[in-house]
Amino acid sequence: MQIGKRLRLKRIFGEDGRAVVVAADHGLMLGPIRGVVNLRETLTRVIQGGPDAILLTPGQASSLIDLFYGKDAPALLVRADWTNAFRDKTYTLPARVIRDVDTVRVEDALALGATGIVVYLFMGLGDEDEEARNIEMVSVFSRECEKQGMPLIVEPLPMGERVTKANYVDLVALSVKIAAELGADALKVPYTGDPYTFEKVVKTAGGIPVLALGGYSGVTVRDSLEVVEEVMQAGGSGIVYGRNIVQAQDPGEMVRLVRSIVHEGRSALEVVGAAKKGRISLRVEPALCVGCSLCAAVCSLYHDGSIDIGRARLRVLQEWPSGAKPVVCVQCGKCISVCPTGALKWGSKGNVELEEKLCTSCMACVETCPQKVIVFDEKRNIPLFCDLCGGVPQCSEWCGTAAIRIVEEDA
Amino acid sequence: MLKMKGGYTGRVLSFDLSLEKAKVGDLNEKEAFLLLGGKGLGALLLYRSLRGKEDPLSPENPLIVSTGPLTGTIAPTGTKFSVLTKSPQTGVFLDSNCGGMFGVQLKRAGYDMLIVKGAAEEPSMLIVDENGAELRPCRLWGVTTFETIAELKKEFPNRGILVIGPAGERLAPISGLLTDDARSAGRGGSGAVMGSKRLKAIVAGGRRPIEVYDAEGMKRAAWVVRRMLRLHEVTARSLPRHGTVNIIEAVNEMGALPTRNFQKGRFDGAGELSGEKWRSGLWRRDKGCYGCTIRCGKIAVLNGSWVDGPDYETIWAFGPNCGIKDTKTIAMANYLCDDYGLDTISTGVTISFLMELYEKGFIQDLDGLKPMWGDEDVFLKLVEKACKGEGCGRMIEQGVARVSGKFPGSEAFAMHVKGLEMPAYEPRAAKGMGLGYATSDRGACHLRGYTAGQELLGYGGGVDPYTIEGKARLVIDRQDEKAVIDSSGLCFFAFYAITLKELHRMIVACTGLPYKDWYELMRIGERIYNLTRLFNIREGLTRKDDTLPSRFLKEPMPEGPGKGQVVELEQMLSEYYRLRGWNEKGEPKKETLDSLGLNELLKTNE
Structure with missing residues (x-):
């Protein structure tokens, strides 16, 4: 490996061999999407979070070069090709036939002060001539990069009509292998969705650093951070996030959160502070409930090992078509006060606890409950109570619309 | 030996309406392994229940409700079930995939599948629970779906309900089924089959x-x-x-937005019918089926x-397809069709066909109404007549293929394949869709392919x-x-985001297969796909049935990006057969069936 290459790679991956890269080259591929219209403003905030590198198009790189001044500034990566492949129907002029062409030469990138260049490698195109042209482009870059000491980051992607719902992961692995064989110095790879298959992909790369890419941004910050955590678990070397960061409410903060997972090895749950320590309660937003009952299914599976929505410690009122509403234990304590044997008491999370041997199955609590969320277990002959899942209520965790939320009570 | 350890209930309930007898059988594990559930297992059961050429409205034709191993689990979008029967509209295989709570409730009753055979003597309803099934007289015959559901909900508040409307009762070939949460198994006439029973x-x-x-793995x-x-x-x-x-x-x-009965592919009023227009207009709430956070379902407020x-298909069938751009008219027509139990796509396409018949001078009027493109009042009156089966409505409810039979020379623009009306994508502007319509096992369908x-x-x-x-x-x-996907219990829409890899992981964790x-x-x-092909061949279908209305094959697209295009179907079809391992006539070759284990599967009857 050329000395220049080694030096530049160290600029990106640093001491621990890991990297948080922010991609902001969307303008070339997608047009003026949210977050990249005023790129200077966005990137100024991104840089406050301390990314290891930022990926830009050549045009943006020259006009924003001052952002990369200084010793602590992020490394500059330059996108060296263009494709229309991502322009689906949500964009003006959706792509009809996929094309990918180079836009700069390696010496242009050098002149821009780039620390590395990034190019696509598509696998799954119907047109094999186009596939061959794509391979040729990557190999020309590879030879040139070798000469000039410029790191080549290849972005292998399953793309086109030969991609099926079955061959996706294998196409990722295939294109990763081909990219490695063509001489890539690092890879920017789509996350395969779970750590098990991604681990295989990382192994396929044979030691070349694998950065996972994000794609669309998640509904919540936590969705995106979970991906980062799993990528690191699977042996990835870091992440390339674009929309997940440039479209975040606070891009700098988002970079910091991602950094703490990539460089400090923290978990997503830890980083967003989802695990509550003290007393909690559940708060319901009926307007957000879509009536899917996933909360109830999950509740029964977590507590009983099988799925029975009628056995959940909550219920979903279906009032089609006017609406639906989750009904949960609100910790009113009426059950505790009517229990004739004192079998019920407050638990540490603010939940109601049953001392089984004191229970006479008198049903007073079941009948009293104003929410009607105490289920009677006929096999064990005891009432079942919401235990707030030991501080991480699963109904709230799984709810897709935040209709059930966790509220921290003052200790 | 295979052993299912979860997901499935492992039991199949059959009920003979003529004998009023229920029978509970075991799900065959080897068959479950080979066909998964839902559509796949239902197709096998349907294949075995019939010999071919029976009248779809005869008591012999079963009505099958089939769930998948993931239906009712924590698999996101695990809401789906399939209704299978021989279609009275097409005379061939029919499966209709439906969301909502009904499939989940069938599993909670303890059955993966329900097969209803025979015919009851008087209007009835079937009550299914852990103890089997019971047939009861139903005094709601003649009552619309929503009222029927409201009545039954009083008696059965926590059950899933599947009903037919008056259209199904009078055996309208384009009638469907509706669930208590207003999801429908609309296409192909399953409503008439249930009505005939x-x-x-x-x-x-x-x-x-x-x-x-494996609860942990599943989570x-x-x-x-x-x-x-x-x-x-x-x-x-x-x-x-x-x-x-x-x-x-x-x-x-x-x-590719079929306009005025597929005369062209662009509609001036498309912007009036956009998601944003509906969202800021009539829609009020999002509705998720069981286990679904995608919530594509929308609840609207209409006249209070x-x-x-x-949904998209309905908006298209009543909207651009008939030249209509008024959201209220479309929502009203949708409501009427649901309430009387008609399929919205088939209703819209049959009306657009009548509009073209009128335009071309085949008809002078319909019960005094002049069916002109975009005439909202006339359109709604026609929908109402179709729903109620009044006057020309008796014709509309027959569907395009049968109406076209009465007007020689109209075949070129009778928009159906195998008797099922075309959905909302212009095949000349998306030729894969054309091949998909021509080869779909149930007739023109946008989702199968x-x-x-x-x-x-x-x-x-x-x-x-x-x-x-x-x-x-x-x-x-x-x-x-x-x-x-239709055999798993999951919704197709989840697969914008996931692949079969995620489905595989959930199925294995849930069932242990x-x-x-x-x-x-x-x-x-x-x-x-080979099994349903065999079913259709047994019904007498041949290569010539894998076709499209000749408008798509001969009339070049008049305007738009696809201007001048026709569908070169025969070339695609030959390649399709070859890749499927079928002969030039479209029949699966022996080696194809052998390699799929289908010959063996179909040999062992029962």
Whole structure:
């Protein structure tokens, strides 16, 4: 490996061999999407979070070069090709036939002060001539990069009509292998969705650093951070996030959160502070409930090992078509006060606890409950109570619309 | 020996309405392994229940409700069930995939599948629970669906309910079924089959838990799916916010939004019918089926009452297809069709056909009404007549193919394949869709072979919509994927974000069935497509039935991006047969069936 290459790679991956890269080259591929219209403003905030590198198009790189001044500034990566492949129907002029062409030469990138260049490698195109042209482009870059000491980051992607719902992961692995064989110095790879298959992909790369890419941004910050955590678990070397960061409410903060997972090895749950320590309660937003009952299914599976929505410690009122509403234990304590044997008491999370041997199955609590969320277990002959899942209520965790939320009570 | 350890209930309930007898049988594990459930297992049962050429409205034709192993579990979008029968509209295989709570409730009653045979003597309803099934007289015959559901809900508040409307009762070939949460198994006339059995409603529910083989594995696998749905633009934003109609402007832009009975592919009023227009207009709430956070379902308010908001296909069938751009008119027509139990696509396409008949001078009027493009009043009156079966409504409810039979010379623009009306994508502007319509096992269907995502919407990088090269492979892949998805209990829409890999992981964790990898799931899809092909061949279908209305084959697209295009169907079809391992006549070769284990499966009857 050329000395220049080694030096530049160290600029990106640093001491621990890991990297948080922010991609902001969307303008070339997608047009003026949210977050990249005023790129200077966005990137100024991104840089406050301390990314290891930022990926830009050549045009943006020259006009924003001052952002990369200084010793602590992020490394500059330059996108060296263009494709229309991502322009689906949500964009003006959706792509009809996929094309990918180079836009700069390696010496242009050098002149821009780039620390590395990034190019696509598509696998799954119907047109094999186009596939061959794509391979040729990557190999020309590879030879040139070798000469000039410029790191080549290849972005292998399953793309086109030969991609099926079955061959996706294998196409990722295939294109990763081909990219490695063509001489890539690092890879920017789509996350395969779970750590098990991604681990295989990382192994396929044979030691070349694998950065996972994000794609669309998640509904919540936590969705995106979970991906980062799993990528690191699977042996990835870091992440390339674009929309997940440039479209975040606070891009700098988002970079910091991602950094703490990539460089400090923290978990997503830890980083967003989802695990509550003290007393909690559940708060319901009926307007957000879509009536899917996933909360109830999950509740029964977590507590009983099988799925029975009628056995959940909550219920979903279906009032089609006017609406639906989750009904949960609100910790009113009426059950505790009517229990004739004192079998019920407050638990540490603010939940109601049953001392089984004191229970006479008198049903007073079941009948009293104003929410009607105490289920009677006929096999064990005891009432079942919401235990707030030991501080991480699963109904709230799984709810897709935040209709059930966790509220921290003052200790 | 295979052993299912979860997901399935393992039991199949059959009920003979003529004998009023229930029988509970075991699900065959080997068959479950080969065909998964839902559509696949239902297709096998249907194949075995019939010999071919029976009248679909005779008592012999079974009505099958079939769930998948993931229906009612924590698998996100695990809501689906399939209704299978021989279609009175097409005379061939019919499966209709439906969401809502009914499938979940059938499993809670303790059954993976329900087979209803025979016919009741008087209007009845079937009550299914853990103890089997009971037939009761139903005094709601003649009552519309929503009122029927409201009445039955009083008696059965926590059950799933599947009903037919007056259209199904009077055996209208384009009638469907409706669930208590207003999801419909609309297409192909399952309503008439249920009507012919004098069965007004099926009520199901119980307290049987669904076991899970590897609860921890299932939670992890389902969590990954949940997150992937939240990380994909379509499932995280487009569908939740704008429903299925989110694509209407894009499809229009591509010149593929069939307008005025497929005369052209662009509609001036498409912008009036966009997701944003509906969202800021009539829609009030989002509705998720069981286990679904995508929530493409929308609830609208119309004239002060809550109604189910129409989806893309319905909006198209009543809207651009009939030249109408008024959301209220479309929502009203949708409500009427649901209430009387008519399929919205078939109703819209039959009316647009009548409008073209009128335009071309085949008819002078319909009960004094002049069916002109875009005339909202006349359109609504026609819908109402079709719903109520009054006057010319008796003709509309027959569907396009039968109406066209009365007007020689109208075949070229009678928009159906095998008797099932065409849905909302212009095949000349997306030729894979054309091949998909021609080869779909139940007749023209947009979902069985959904290439529009790639041809028109650019998902996965996009494919040239006008070329025929590679389209056979593309259609086969999409058909096989869809068949296995429809057998799993999951919703097709989840697969914008996930792949068969995630499905595989959930199925294995939930059931313990030893599928090696997700390619095995693709083979299930292929097996199902060959099985339904055999069913249709037994009914007498041949290559000439795998066709399109001649408008698409001979009339060049008049305008738009696809100007001048026709569908070169025969070339694609030959390649399709070859890749499927079928002969030139479209019959599966022996070696194809052998390699899929189908010969063996069909030899051992029962």
